[in-house]
Amino acid sequence: MDGIDAGRLIAFATDMTAAPGDSGERAEYARLTGKYLSDAAFRMLVDDILEGVGCQVTDADPRAGLVLLSRPDGPWAWPAQSGDLPWNKKTLTQGERACRMLVIPALLAYIAPSAADFDDLASDPALRPADVPVRELERFIRDFAEQREADSSGPPGEDPPVWWHWLQMQQEAPTPGQQRSSRSDTAYLVYEMLEFLHRQHLLIKVRDAPARESMYRPRRRILAHYRDLLVDDLFASLRQFASEQGTRLRPSAAVDDMAAKG
Amino acid sequence: MELTGHADDSEELAQAGSRSLSPALAGFLEGWQPRQRRTAGFQAMLFNRLDTLARAHPEWDGYDLLTHALGALHLIIENDRLTGGHTREQIVDELAGLVALERPDDGPGRHHEIAAAVVDLLLNARGRHTRLSQPYMRVGRDGAVDHPQLTLRLVQTTGEEDAATPVLRPTPEAINIFQNLFEFDPSDRAAAERYRSERMLQRRDYDEVLSSVERRSTSIHGLRADLERMLRRISYNVRDVDYAGEVIPRLDEAMSLIGEQVDAEEKFAATVAEHVHDDAPDLPRLQRIIERLQQLIRSLTGLHRITASFKLEFEAQQDRQLFTYRRMTISPQAEIVEPLLGVTPAQMITLMEAPLAAWMGVRPPRVASLRALIDRIAPGRRDTGTGPDADPFELGAARDPAEDFDPALAEAADRILGAITQPCSLSEILSGLAARPEFSEQLEPRQQALLPWVLAVTVASTYGSTDRGEPGTGPAAPAEAHLKVLRTGGAFDDGTVAGDDLLLIPAVSRQAAP
Numbered sequence: 001m002d003g004i005d006a007g008r009l010i011a012f013a014t015d016m017t018a019a020p021g022d023s024g025e026r027a028e029y030a031r032l033t034g035k036y037l038s039d040a041a042f043r044m045l046v047d048d049i050l051e052g053v054g055c056q057v058t059d060a061d062p063r064a065g066l067v068l069l070s071r072p073d074g075p076w077a078w079p080a081q082s083g084d085l086p087w088n089k090k091t092l093t094q095g096e097r098a099c100r101m102l103v104i105p106a107l108l109a110y111i112a113p114s115a116a117d118f119d120d121l122a123s124d125p126a127l128r129p130a131d132v133p134v135r136e137l138e139r140f141i142r143d144f145a146e147q148r149e150a151d152s153s154g155p156p157g158e159d160p161p162v163w164w165h166w167l168q169m170q171q172e173a174p175t176p177g178q179q180r181s182s183r184s185d186t187a188y189l190v191y192e193m194l195e196f197l198h199r200q201h202l203l204i205k206v207r208d209a210p211a212r213e214s215m216y217r218p219r220r221r222i223l224a225h226y227r228d229l230l231v232d233d234l235f236a237s238l239r240q241f242a243s244e245q246g247t248r249l250r251p252s253a254a255v256d257d258m259a260a261k262g
Numbered sequence: 263m264e265l266t267g268h269a270d271d272s273e274e275l276a277q278a279g280s281r282s283l284s285p286a287l288a289g290f291l292e293g294w295q296p297r298q299r300r301t302a303g304f305q306a307m308l309f310n311r312l313d314t315l316a317r318a319h320p321e322w323d324g325y326d327l328l329t330h331a332l333g334a335l336h337l338i339i340e341n342d343r344l345t346g347g348h349t350r351e352q353i354v355d356e357l358a359g360l361v362a363l364e365r366p367d368d369g370p371g372r373h374h375e376i377a378a379a380v381v382d383l384l385l386n387a388r389g390r391h392t393r394l395s396q397p398y399m400r401v402g403r404d405g406a407v408d409h410p411q412l413t414l415r416l417v418q419t420t421g422e423e424d425a426a427t428p429v430l431r432p433t434p435e436a437i438n439i440f441q442n443l444f445e446f447d448p449s450d451r452a453a454a455e456r457y458r459s460e461r462m463l464q465r466r467d468y469d470e471v472l473s474s475v476e477r478r479s480t481s482i483h484g485l486r487a488d489l490e491r492m493l494r495r496i497s498y499n500v501r502d503v504d505y506a507g508e509v510i511p512r513l514d515e516a517m518s519l520i521g522e523q524v525d526a527e528e529k530f531a532a533t534v535a536e537h538v539h540d541d542a543p544d545l546p547r548l549q550r551i552i553e554r555l556q557q558l559i560r561s562l563t564g565l566h567r568i569t570a571s572f573k574l575e576f577e578a579q580q581d582r583q584l585f586t587y588r589r590m591t592i593s594p595q596a597e598i599v600e601p602l603l604g605v606t607p608a609q610m611i612t613l614m615e616a617p618l619a620a621w622m623g624v625r626p627p628r629v630a631s632l633r634a635l636i637d638r639i640a641p642g643r644r645d646t647g648t649g650p651d652a653d654p655f656e657l658g659a660a661r662d663p664a665e666d667f668d669p670a671l672a673e674a675a676d677r678i679l680g681a682i683t684q685p686c687s688l689s690e691i692l693s694g695l696a697a698r699p700e701f702s703e704q705l706e707p708r709q710q711a712l713l714p715w716v717l718a719v720t721v722a723s724t725y726g727s728t729d730r731g732e733p734g735t736g737p738a739a740p741a742e743a744h745l746k747v748l749r750t751g752g753a754f755d756d757g758t759v760a761g762d763d764l765l766l767i768p769a770v771s772r773q774a775a776p
Binding site for chain 2: 013014016055067068069070072074076077078079080081082085087093094095097098101102104105106108109112113114115118141144145148159160161162163165166200225226228229230237238
């Protein structure tokens with residue numbers, strides 16, 4: 001029976017649309033998560049199977065279910081260059097790809113600007129992260145970009161930084177005839193990214209409105225994803241990058257560096 | 263704020279006092295505010311004046327005036343208890359030692375000046391030693407609001423009329439403030455409430471008793487929240503909790519506190535029960551008090567149970583947390599987003615591509631499905647509906663050409679198969695390859711290694727196929743198109759290819775060819 005339960009739990013854990021709940025399949029997921037938390041032998045079985053496919057459980061919570069992290073080369077990992085990821089579309093320029101990538105950490109900074117904010121959210125399951133309107137998140141990023149622009153001295157040089165690329169796009173491009181929303185502005189870019197995360201069941205769409213007026217709410221499991229990302233890979237890479245560049249990780253360091261090169 | 267008179271019903275007050283006042287706020291005005299405002303007001307008067315003193319002396323920035331004020335109060339209380347009181351000058355001299363400890367580099371003059379200022383503040387020397395005062399909001403029974411003064415004296419000067427200098431003596435309010443700051447504890451408040459309840463019970467003021475029991479119920483919520491927070495932290499990250507240094511002492515304290523409260527509430531319940539008899543003046547209210555008391559005792563024992571479960575929970579979490587939460591020490595805004603804005607797109611992609619793919623979590627495993635494949639590649643259904651006819655010249659989206667073999671390999675396979683003039687088996691062809699180097703000499707070693715596989719696949723794909731394509735279209739038919747392929751029933755395995763052996767019979771036209 002444990003083997004069957006382990007299989008079912010892993011099926012739930014790999015299905016991003018699944019969430020524990022009170023009835024039907026959701027109740028079954030909740031029961032299996034509870035069993036995972038309380039039954040050491042069962043937990044070991046599940047963990048062993050997952051280890052075999054290059055995954056580990058990084059969070060197990062009766063409300064959010066199991067959160068899995070895959071080895072980059074694991075069979076269940078997203079290939080880093082998968083065309084299904086919105087920042088990897090072949091039609092995008094490097095600048096557009098970078099701007100899309102930026103939306104992911106910016107979303108985190110929007111809901112939890114400081115480490116203490118993040119800890120509050122992560123430690124208390126009753127707390128709910130703030131809703132994220134598309135326009136507000138775009139404005140949030142644009143403010144930082146404009147700040148960078150104001151701080152920079154002179155033109156950005158041959159290979160301009162990401163903030164420059166962000167500001168090159170209009171916040172909201174005019175739409176002729178207002179029949180269809182333009183797809184060349186940053187508000188639409190943010191919408192596309194949030195909509196993708198919504199389809200991945202990391203965000204809940206709380207306002208179903210035209211693209212730029214949409215609003216999303218982070219699910220609890222996205223916090224677990226962020227935690228896995230930020231305490232590990234991203235920050236380690238950023239720190240390494242900064243040390244290689246001879247800069248320090250502070251807000252204006254990169255700009256100073258750019259200015260020095262310019 | 264204090265209520266003048268006595269409102270029988272909080273709703274009555276809500277209606278009388280303000281049309282918009284909720285019952286909860288009316289209850290606050292009736293049951294909580296008068297006492298809380300007084301206690302808070304006394305403390306606020308002290309703290310406000312300290313704040314004013316600090317603002318008036320920016321040069322004292324860096325001194326913890328609040329500590330020195332509490333130190334002065336401590337000296338006054340202790341000296342009053344032990345020696346019958348010290349004079350202002352004695353207290354100031356002693357306190358200057360504490361001030362000097364904080365910033366020894368400043369001169370003794372400054373230390374003395376600060377100590378004197380703090381003691382004078384407690385004495386309200388600038389206000390001619392009068393009581394400190396503060397207006398506060400008071401709501402009358404009819405809802406009228408006025409602002410009488412709340413007054414406080416912390417230290418008074420006492421002594422014989424002819425004594426040269428008076429000695430300082432703390433007032434009861436000062437002692438209470440000092441004491442409560444040290445020991446602001448739910449258990450003490452509960453004890454005070456019980457004491458109050460007992461008095462009310464004697465006076466048969468059952469409403470008061472009932473509200474007191476309810477207040478005690480409310481006060482244990484705080485303790486419960488504390489314990490639950492600690493439990494949550496344990497389940498959150500067991501390594502984040504100092505079990506021996508933090509949890510155990512807190513649990514011991516909570517256990518003894520709850521135990522005492524349970525005992526005391528049970529005794530009080532027994533006292534209330536003594537009042538319950540058939541000719542009691544207000545039997546229903548007494549019964550309600552007992553009911554509430556029993557609820558309170560149940561809550562307390564529930565709390566006791568939570569506390570007792572801590573050890574088990576801790577051990578269980580230690581087992582569970584193989585995946586340990588690591589507390590975030592990174593500020594996402596300042597340390598992630600802002601630096602990322604400054605990198606170039608290429609650097610951003612290098613930095614983020616792999617972590618973001620990992621961030622996405624796992625991708626549901628994909629299992630190949632023949633049905634899905636057929637659905638994907640089969641031509642779309644013809645629309646036989648009632649809509650306008652489809653454009654017959656619309657060919658649809660162009661498809662990518664299927665991947666083919668390496669042309670050189672395909673050509674080699676074609677030559678070999680084209681040279682067959684007698685029926686022979688696939689295994690014979692493959693084993694005979696080595697003896698016919700002319701077929702593969704133009705190939706690179708890598709291609710030579712693939713040749714048996716290409717041959718086997720080409721022959722196998724011909725097996726059972728009757729599709730020869732449309733005559734007259736496309737390139738010339740491949741060599742294998744002129745072969746008939748049959749199963750021999752045997753199997754072979756030559757180390758590179760394995761499977762059913764197949765018999766190749768050249769067609770008549772091919773046989774006739776030179």
